[in-house]
Each structure stands twice: as C-alpha cells, then as structure tokens.
Amino acid sequence: MNSTPVRNLRFSQVIGEAISLEMEADEKVLLLGEDIGRSGGVFGVTRQLQARFGEARVRDTPISEMAFTGMGVGLAMAGYRPVVEIMFVDFIGVCLEQVMNAMSKIPYMSGGNTRVPMVLRTAGGCIGSAAQHSQCLWGLFAHLPGMAVVCPSSPHDYKGLMAASIQSDDPVVFIENKRQLNKLVSSYPLDAFVPEERYTVPLGKAKVVREGSDLTLVTISASVGDALVAASRLEGEGVSVEVVDLRTLVPLDIATVATSVSKTGRLLVVDEDFLSFGMSGEIIARTLEELGTAAVRQVKRHAMPDIPLPASIALEQAAVPSADSIADVIRSMS
Amino acid sequence: MNSTPVRNLRFSQVIGEAISLEMEADEKVLLLGEDIGRSGGVFGVTRQLQARFGEARVRDTPISEMAFTGMGVGLAMAGYRPVVEIMFVDFIGVCLEQVMNAMSKIPYMSGGNTRVPMVLRTAGGCIGSAAQHSQCLWGLFAHLPGMAVVCPSSPHDYKGLMAASIQSDDPVVFIENKRQLNKLVSSYPLDAFVPEERYTVPLGKAKVVREGSDLTLVTISASVGDALVAASRLEGEGVSVEVVDLRTLVPLDIATVATSVSKTGRLLVVDEDFLSFGMSGEIIARTLEELGTAAVRQVKRHAMPDIPLPASIALEQAAVPSADSIADVIRSMS
Amino acid sequence: MPLQGESVPANEPSLIELYHTMLDMRHFEEACLEGVPTREIHGELHTGIGQEAVAAGIAPWLRGDDALVSTHRNHLHGLAKKVDPYRLMAEIFEKDTGLCRGRGGHMHPFDPEKRFSATGIVGSSLPVALGFAYAAQLEKTDAVAVAVIGDGASNTGAFHESLNMAAAWKLPLLVVVEHNSYAISVRFSEVSATPTVAERAPAYRMWARHVDGTDVEAVSEAAAEAFAHVRGGSGPAMLEATCFRFRGHYEGDHDTYRPRDERKRMLVENDPLTLAEKRLTELGLASEEEMARWREASRTRAREMLARVRSDPLPPASELHRFSFAGI
C-alpha cells in the first residue's frame, strides 16, 4: 500500500507518538494516571513524555481513580483536554461513577453549554492475568450513553484514532489491547505503515480490511488481526471471508456492516469481550434491522464465554477467541 | 386465576414481605444499606424490619457503597446471606468494583470452593429524576459474568423472585422498578394476587403473560405492564400480541422466547434500559441463533434512546417507552 | 475582592447585606416549593431551607474566576455563585429557558460562565472541583475551587481520595461541609468515626475550621479566613458549618426519622434568618418594620420570577436528542 518502510515500533510507541504530537500541537492536552510519568506507563505508552512536557502535564497520580478521573472531568470543564489513564479496564469499577454520570452525561445534562473533551485511555485484553486483569468491557461503555468508544486494531488506526479522540469535543473511552501493546507493529497481518506526521482517522467509520464474498466477519480491536489470519487460511480452503474492522462501537457504522452482509448474506461477529449483552448481539440486531431478516441467511457469534477469565493457560486458551478458533467457527458455518 | 381477594398492598410492601419471611426462616439473612433501618427505605421496602429483626440484621450504613457492598461479599464468604441495598442503580458506579470483581467472580475464581450467596437489591426506572437517577442498567450487569440478574414485573413475581434470590447460592442482582414501588399491586394489569405464605418463583424461567398470534413482544420489569396495556388496546384493532415476561436476564430463558417467535414469526423487544449494547440486541441475536433467520419475518426494538435521561417531563415522556409508544411501534410494524 | 493572605479582609460584608442574601435565598426556595404539588417540578426536590447562612456566608468571598461544584442540594450555592436566579429557577422548573434547556433539572444545573456546576451523586462534587483546582494551579492564578458537600458525603471514598490529592499537591481546593447531621435519615453520629468532619483534616495535613452554620456572620468570618488560606497558596482547606435542614430530605419525604420535638425546636431556635433578625435588632441596625418591608420585597421579587418562569415553554419533544454529542 505504501512504499515507505515500516518503522521498528511497538504498538505502545505508536500511541505515545500520537499523544506526543497532540501535546505539542495543543498545550491544553495533559495526562493523568498511575505510573504514566517517571516510569512511562506499565506498557511504555507514555515513555519520555514527562521528560518532554514536564510533570505538570504528565502527572503520576496516587491509586485514587475516582478522584483523578473526576479531576479529568473538572479539567475538561475548565478548558483542558485531559487524557486520563485507567491502567487496566478491569479497574473501572472503582470510578465508573465519574465516567458514567459526569464525563459522559454533563454535555447533555448541561443542554450543550458544557463540553467535556476528555479521553479515558485504558487497556483491555487477555494476557494471562486472570479474571480481574483480562477483561475488554467495551460493551459496558457502549451501553452507557454519551461517550465515544474507540477500540483500534491496526497500527495506523492506533495513532490516527488516538489523535482524533484527543481532538474530539466529546468524551471518548479509548481501549488499547494488551495483546498488542508490547508487539512490534510489523507483526500486524496487514499494512503496518504508520506515518511520522500528525493525522487523524475519523471516529465512527468502520473499514473493510479484507474483501470476500461468502461471509462477513465483523470484529474489533486485536481480534481483527486474528480474523485476518483466519481468513487467509480459509482462502486456501475455498472460503472467501470479508472482514470488517468496526474501529469504534460508538459511533457505530452499521452501514458498512450492512453493505457487506447484503453482499455475503452471512454474518459472524467475533468479540474478545463477553458474549452476552454486548457487542455481538448489537451488531446482529442492527444488521437485521437494516436489512430485514430475509436478506441474511445465517448469523453467528464467537466471543469470550460468560465466565470470569480463568488463570490457567489451559483454560484461557479454551476461552479467548483466536485465529484457530475463529477458523473453526467459520468452518462450522460452511 | 385465584379467588382469594387481592390484598391492599404496594409493590414495596410485597418485597418487604418476601424479605421478612426469608429473615424469619434463616437467621443468616441480614440487610445492609442506606436508610433501610430507621426510615424503612426511601421506597418503604424495609419498613418495620429493623424493629422486628434488630439493628444488627437491618443496618443503616454510611454513604460508603464500596465498603458496605464489599462487606456483603465478606459476610457471604463467612456464611451469611446478605441483602445489600444500593438505593438507586445509578449509584453503582461508586462500587461496581465489588460487584463485578468480587461478588460475581469469587465463585469461579475460587474453583467453586467459595460461594457468595448475596443479593444486591437496587431500584431502576424513570420517575422524573433526570440523568443520574433514572437508569435501569440491567444490561450492564447482564454483560458481566457470574451473577444472576432479576427484574420482576408482577406482584407475585416480586415476592417469589426475591425469595428465590435470597435462597440462591449464587450472587444475584435484583432490580426493582421505581415506577412500580409506590403503586398498589392492584394497579397491575394482570392478576395481582400475592399469597401471604412463603414461596419462590424459580430464577431463569420466562413467562408468557399474554397469548397472541401476530407478534411476540418480549420485555421485562415495569414495561411488562405497559406491554400488556398496549396489547389489550391492539386487540381491539385486530392485532394479536403475545407478551413474554423474561423475569430474569441471567439466567436467560431463550427457549420460551424462541417458542413464541417460531409461532408468531415477528419479534419486538421493549426495554426501559438503554437501546444499544444491552438486552434488546441480545434477545434478537439469541432468538435468531435459535431459530435461524428464515423463521423470523421481522425484528424490532423499542427502548430508551441512547441519551442521558432529560429532566424535563416534556422530554422524558418522549424518551421512556410507555403503553402508548409501544402501541404505536406495533402499529408501525403491522 | 478579599485581600490575599490576610485573615480578616477589608471589605467584610455587613450583616444587613448577608441578611438580604439569605432572604432572597429563602424566598427563592419557597418559590420552588410551589412547583412540587403542581408537578411542574416532577422529580424529587431538595431545598436548602434552613441552611441559608452557609451559602450566604461564603458568597461574599467567591470571585468570578473561582469554580464551585455543588451537590443535590445546590440552589443556594448557585445563587451564592451569582448564577442568574431566573435561569436557575427556569431550569428547576424544567423549562427550555433554563440554564440547561431543561435537560439538567434541579439536581444538575451547569453555568460555565459563572463556573458553577453540581452533581446528584453524593461525594462526586469533590473530584470535579479538584480538576478546577488543578487548572488554577497550572495557570498560576489565585482562583479557588470550592467543593460543597454534606456531612454524609464525608464518608465516601471520593472525599478521601480528593482531599489526599489536594493536600499532596497543594491544590487550591476549599471544601465546604454543610453538616446538618443527617444523610437522609441516617445520623452522622451513628455511622461516623468522628463527631465532626473537620477533625479529619490532620489526616490530610490541611487547614480546617468548624463554625456555627446558623450564624451568618460567623460563617462569613470563617470563610474569609478559609479563602485567604487557599488563595494564598497554602493548599486546601476545609470549612465545616453545622446547620439544620428544615424540610424533609426531599419534598415528599415524610421525615419520620427525626423526633418531632427535634424538628419543632430547630425551627424555633436554629433559623438563621430569625437569628440574624435578632442580632440586627440587638445591634440597632434595623427595625422590625424595616425588616418586614425587606422580607416583603424579597418575596415579591421571587414570586415575580416564579410567574415569569411559569409562563416559559418546556423544551420541545422534537429536540430530545439535541446536545448529546457536540454538533448534535
């Protein structure tokens, strides 16, 4: 797609680059969170940022998520663009209050007189840390009104969607995937080119990342990579899979999904978040509302089962959707 | 259905009766929460219980939801059956941590060696209290694994499901509807008979509360009453609506829904909780997974729009599903 | 404007001024009460009747660039922060002419120009105020961020987290505690480790003072000191004011949890308006007649405002989705 060579970067560095460029461009952007300053973040996303922008703009906080998330809300109301990190999305239970009742509701409750341009950065995904450190939970945020929910997959999107999130005048929850953060972008199964300059990828536009004719596979976050791997394998078996990367759950670009499904007639939703009452059901329902049931021959879901994630690798592997399991599910549909 | 006269009770009293009978039967049952003791609860559910069972078992707490919800978890681990009240479900953001990572995960994380027989009682529903006091959020709990999610509708179920919840060895979230709590049970559009004795209604069994042939309307909580009113009206217009009361979202009795939809061929889900990424999408997806798309002619949703609930009655009425709006939606489907 | 760093500023407000502020506050709330039986205000309503001396006592020291974040019981703090009373009342009455076009209602008024906001979640005013305090520190101004809380809120986790952060970073946060001894029906003394909130301040090494919140002069004097402390850059402060909530927790609350004589006594003995009147008389600053005239004038103003608000339109249902995201 692009002739410039892929840089030797980790996903974490790509996000850091986006934040850094936004901080340069707008002095109102500042960061709050645990371990983001001196240590540069437990996944290294904010490395060097405190050295470059000073302690006031890259601030290590105590383990007081309620206070510093609300601090973000107050700062946004006072004219700043805070980027607040909740280290793991699993910890949201100690401060969801400020997210659900303040950050995301104040714009509407105020009748539009107050905007809350705040980004809540957090990390989801399964890397062997068991039930309290492996959740994704984008379905939880997407159920609550008033905030954009952004879950990038490609290196290019990690950067462009972060930039768009910081520039957005609306509150945004930005969920990074721990399965990707420490990896090199070159491991991404599609184009891993990330421009050095500042750019944005708009919120609310899904992307067909692989064209196909037999089945539409809709997914988000790290599972997009797994889906692409599975789709390549199935090509050899004569199954042509179209893969849609949703990129954001809110706003949700159902038109792109519907266009694809109206072509393939079959829909599989893959979700690393819990199966029930989340993304997979929503995508199926909306697609059918769009197209009518007659236009869709088959719907199927493959997601994290509705259990706390077990510690043991033997069980974890049986639970988390992977390229292998995705391929198996597609074979079972054929 | 029953010849015994309907007692002159409010819904709140029915719940209190259930709790009271369980407290008599099992001294391990105890209650924690704000204003549940001396004042008997802001909706009067626990009135008289402190006088009858003593302060140790009906304890007024400070506004420290994280601490007293976790206290419930510890008590359950120590052999008690705590019933913890979170006054309004909207406040869950200050203590979701203990609900999502402790109460509902410990049974699995412990490999079954520890059970958490705890009931988290709370109230949802819209009674004019705007964005921070009007949510339902059953979709949020149902997305998180490990807890039963119970949302009764009929007077009989309020009592029987509460009894079953307290007797359950699993963690249960029990969501009462503020639109009903202060009402007389006789206002319920179906049989409002509530036996005086102790009984249970099993968790995980949906109920066809009205039979019909043209359309299956699936809903839960107070909307069941509204759906019944709408269905009666439409009968006069020649539309025969079958109404399914889910009663619990977890466990979910999709078989009852599927059986009905396989008969009517059309599915409408009505939900007082937010539209997206919640109950309505899940019910549609599961039904189609069960029956296949060919067996369903039409699917539709009617739910709280994805906005914070506005304060003004003019806007609130435009947002919350009612008997009128349900009837309109059904007419639009015909 | 108060002088920086001085404990007693030059322009101490007169008792007469403070009394006038309290009168307008009382009549504002009484006007609101009229919207309840008519269901013009259709959710629960929390008024500050009986607690006027706290809001009135801090009002003189609040500057335009100070931020104030209040609670479910927020009207008087809005008035103290000089929010347009008419637009505040219109919001309480759910009108399209209200501060928030009827979206917020009485528990969620937002006035960004006056830097006034509120929340209906107990304890949640503190973290948001912390953000305003951090902004002031970043901007090196001497603006103060005020968080108002009730006694009940002092037992929330948000209280501890916010005070610790404010103190660790020396943020210009002033916490005003309206200690009316009750969180709905629950007595502070029955669920709290300390009889006062102020005595928790050493855990945050912060300045704190406890004051009789029915004595508007005492509140104003203590507030002057508290603001001076915070404006002077010495870190956060706490001002705890003991007061009495005259009505139920919300309109419709039967208030059965407070002994009848306790309620009766407080109305007679602890009314900040009556107490101010007594003192005005004692000091020979105003005659009974004058005060009666003032009361009447204030009531009339409130009633005229009410009439105007009542004739305002509700927001149109067609605009239900408006304001949910920027550009919508």
Place this chain on the structure above:
Amino acid sequence: MPLQGESVPANEPSLIELYHTMLDMRHFEEACLEGVPTREIHGELHTGIGQEAVAAGIAPWLRGDDALVSTHRNHLHGLAKKVDPYRLMAEIFEKDTGLCRGRGGHMHPFDPEKRFSATGIVGSSLPVALGFAYAAQLEKTDAVAVAVIGDGASNTGAFHESLNMAAAWKLPLLVVVEHNSYAISVRFSEVSATPTVAERAPAYRMWARHVDGTDVEAVSEAAAEAFAHVRGGSGPAMLEATCFRFRGHYEGDHDTYRPRDERKRMLVENDPLTLAEKRLTELGLASEEEMARWREASRTRAREMLARVRSDPLPPASELHRFSFAGI
C-alpha cells in the same frame, strides 16, 4: 494463643521460629520465580521477597478463626495464615491441584477453611475484610479480620470508607499496611498528604502503630499488641510496617524508576533475613553453620514442593465452564 487485652502475650515466638518462617517464605517465593521464564506462570507475578518480616511477624498471632484478606502480593500472607504451601504453589502454577483448581492463579487464591483470600484490585481487600469483622461481631467471638494493604492502597476510597465504618461500629478489623514506599513506580511521598499511613488513624479515632518492617521481632511485638487490642473488643487497629520490595513490582518490571544505588543499598542493608541472622549471631542463638543448614533444608523443601507441583496436571479445557454458578 495471645491473651486478651494484654499487650505482651505469654507465648512470644522465638527469633529462631520467626527466622524459620521467613526462610520458608523466601524459598517459597524463589521457587515461584522459576515458573516465570518457563511460562508455567504466564501472567505477571508479584512476590513478597524482601518483605518477609511483615508476614512472619503477624503469623504467630493469627488464629484459625481469624480471617485474612490480602492483595496482589499475597503469597506470604497465605503462608502466614497456614494455607497448605503445596496447594498454594500449585494454584500459582495454574494447576488443577491448586487451591482453586487453577481458576484463581497467583492473584486470587481462596482457602475458605483457613479463612484466607485475596484480590488483585488495590484497596479491595478492606471491604471484604470488613464483612468478616462484622460476622465476628455478630457472633460475639474474639476473632479478628485482617486486611493487608500496601501503602498505595491507603490512598483509595475503599480505605477511607472501610476504616470509617470499622471505627464507627467498633469492628474487630486489623489493617496491616506493608509500606514499601512505592505503588509500582509511584513514590508514596509524592502522592500522599502524610508521610506515614498510621498518622491518618486519628481521623478514625483508631489505634495505630508504626513499626520497622524489616525487624521481625519488632513486627511480632507490635502485632501482638495490635491483635490484643482488636481481640479485646476495642475496635479496629492499624499496624504499619516499613519495608522494602526487593524485586520489580512484578516479574518483568524493569524497575527503572528506582535509583540503582537505592536498590543496591536496600539489598545489603534492609534484608530482613540478613538482619535476623545478624541478631541470631549477636545473641549467640545460632552459628553461621547452623543457619546455613537451616537455609539449605528450607530451600530443599521448597524445591521438592516445586518439583511435585510441576508434575501436576493443568485443569482440563473441557471443564472451562465448571464452577461459574453453584451446581455447574
């Protein structure tokens, strides 16, 4: 068993006993470390290496009917609570023979018989311990509920809410604070209003003591007092022990945030085992040779346990859903 209400109980453990406990703790953790490079333990692992004196010092005073709720760094507290080391290690190695059949892993061990549990969420041990404390009060026993927390956890809302409730209701809660000065990379001093956690105790009117957590005898003596206070029905207590975390926050943490010489120095000067050895020598209680033999015997026991654990099976994938609800 400690005597009620006495500050120094009769059966004070000997330094030799305490040293043995610490040795076994150190070797237990060192055995666990071996599972990291092999990915037998495939999530992050937090060990208590360097902090043994705290767990070992409270161990003698813990009774079977006491409950203990620990943190992400919980192994040593499990051993102190007399959880079967083999089953604990098997759980850490994600085995079907582990305490929780491999579901919990190293951050979430549960042993209901020993009344031991943990959580991976900072601050969340406190509310759960509060429940055990309430149970003890209801049952009128003199059992104690112990919540272990780190210094970082003392800045969470859960800390404040739990301590306030424990104090208001005089619950038998003992909070043990392992103050190693860091929450991952964040220094306590940079984000906290007070230099110690113990000095926050007056905000809860609770008993508190600060102790050198590298001196196992000092910890044991202070723990004896703390347990006696709580068992005696005088309400909650806090025991803060200053200590040093020898390794990164978790295995794999590059620990770049601590100056190299700070790290070096602590290994030399603040190792509770070395300090105990020095004292044993000074007091003439054990020779170098004897101690070397003890160390060797303890290491061998741990390695034998490790070998046994390693040969155990993983839970079968077919049982993925098992235990999610009662009866499943």
